[in-house]
Amino acid sequence: PFVIVCNHQASLDLMGMVEVIPERCVPIAKRELLYLGTVGWACWLSGIIFIDRRRRDAAIEVISRTASAMRRENVR
Secondary structure: OOOOOOOOOOOOOOHHHHHOOOOOOOOEHHHHHHHHHHHHHHHHHHOEEOOOOOOOOHHHHHHHHHHHHHHOOOOO
């Protein structure tokens, strides 16, 4: 298992990152990206898991559930 951290500088960078992320990878992004119009829709449709950074407990819960599912399904 490994973690890839992408610090993109513009919304279009997200499209480039999608091309280089390995298969069976679980992408997690800040919830604010969901509201970027067509980019947000594309993120949602591609299965990105969104976390709300303003609600710490909820974000930890989402990450914890995601980690459990990743172990269960043997994905990175």
